[in-house]
Amino acid sequence: MKYITLRNGYQIPLLGYGTLQISFNQSEQCVDEALQEGYRLIDTAAAYFNEEGIGRAIRKSSVPREEIFLTSKVWIQDAGYENTYKAFENSLKKLNVDYIDLYLIHQPYGDYYGSWKAMEELYLQKKIKAIGVCNFSAERFVDLCMNSRIPPMINQIECHPFFQQKELRCTLHAYHCQPQAWGPLAEGQRQIFTNEILTKIGQKYHKSAAQIALGWLIQQNIIAIPKTIHRERMKENMDIWDFTLSKEDLEQIAQLNLGYSEIINHQSPMTAKWLNKYKIHE
Numbered sequence: 090m091k092y093i094t095l096r097n098g099y100q101i102p103l104l105g106y107g108t109l110q111i112s113f114n115q116s117e118q119c120v121d122e123a124l125q126e127g128y129r130l131i132d133t134a135a136a137y138f139n140e141e142g143i144g145r146a147i148r149k150s151s152v153p154r155e156e157i158f159l160t161s162k163v164w165i166q167d168a169g170y171e172n173t174y175k176a177f178e179n180s181l182k183k184l185n186v187d188y189i190d191l192y193l194i195h196q197p198y199g200d201y202y203g204s205w206k207a208m209e210e211l212y213l214q215k216k217i218k219a220i221g222v223c224n225f226s227a228e229r230f231v232d233l234c235m236n237s238r239i240p241p242m243i244n245q246i247e248c249h250p251f252f253q254q255k256e257l258r259c260t261l262h263a264y265h266c267q268p269q270a271w272g273p274l275a276e277g278q279r280q281i282f283t284n285e286i287l288t289k290i291g292q293k294y295h296k297s298a299a300q301i302a303l304g305w306l307i308q309q310n311i312i313a314i315p316k317t318i319h320r321e322r323m324k325e326n327m328d329i330w331d332f333t334l335s336k337e338d339l340e341q342i343a344q345l346n347l348g349y350s351e352i353i354n355h356q357s358p359m360t361a362k363w364l365n366k367y368k369i370h371e
């Protein structure tokens with residue numbers, strides 16, 4: 090496992106394990122297996138409804154807690170100063186841990202300034218080791234940086250060969266904010282696993298298209314958090330440290346960029362509406 094250092098000096102693995110759509114029942118076993126396969130970053134969220142199972146896997150694992158980098162996120166319904174405190178305590182309880190390594194604002198909607206103030210305080214109280222946001226566009230991100238004591242250390246954004254997010258990554262770089270890629274395998278869309286360019290490049294290094302997509306991220310120091318419920322794929326997604334893409338490979342992968350997301354458009358009013366309406370508790 091390779092690590093990268095965040096702006097505050099805290100170390101984070103460059104490859105992690107995503108848990109979106111891993112059910113409450115499956116999550117304990119999946120995270121247990123992921124830890125056995127060497128994953129040390131586990132990405133969850135209150136909105137994934139699997140924090141309890143993940144907490145159980147972490148507790149029963151032989152890997153010491155301090156070697157596991159645990160991420161959770163506050164949902165829009167819990168945006169705002171007081172609600173975020175409550176949501177954070179709730180996540181701690183469900184995960185059954187006494188700190189969270191990375192706490193993120195899940196969506197760029199609602200009273201996220203209030204949330205951020207609470208997260209800054211929790212960070213200063215050392216209940217969170219690093220704080221950040223998800224899905225923040227460049228201007229929202231800069232605005233938050235300009236109006237906060239502690240700027241976000243991470244922006245977790247959709248990023249993969251079909252949506253490369255170059256401009257946003259430039260802005261993040263200028264603010265020493267670490268990009269973390271969700272959907273690093275494009276959630277399987279556009280037949281990424283049989284994509285001609287990725288498969289052909291993979292043949293040179295004896296790697297699959299998925300491994301090339303993940304290698305493309307980590308080679309650029311973008312943290313990748315692929316999700317899989319299959320142990321063989323956990324292994325496959327981890328086996329990406331022994332090749333370096335050439336300049337020509339990178340040029341070919343650059344051609345795959347569509348420049349927009351086929352998964353979700355956070356700039357769309359419809360997205361703002363349905364995500365605000367999505368409730369995770371009473």
Ligand code: NAP
Pocket residue numbers: 106107108109110132133195223224245270271272273274275276277282299314315316317318319322325326
């Ligand atoms: P992803 O990791 O790009 O893709 C997951 C899909 O790829 C699953 O269908 C999985 O199927 C399949 N897969 C994984 N490895 C494979 C392999 N080697 N070969 C073939 N198929 C493979 O998508 P994601 O889950 O959306 O993103 C990853 C993580 O990012 C999430 O789990 C979550 O933790 C986080 N996330 C965050 C946000 C946010 O708003 N902050 C949004 C989305 C996701 P199987 O499980 O059947 O193997």
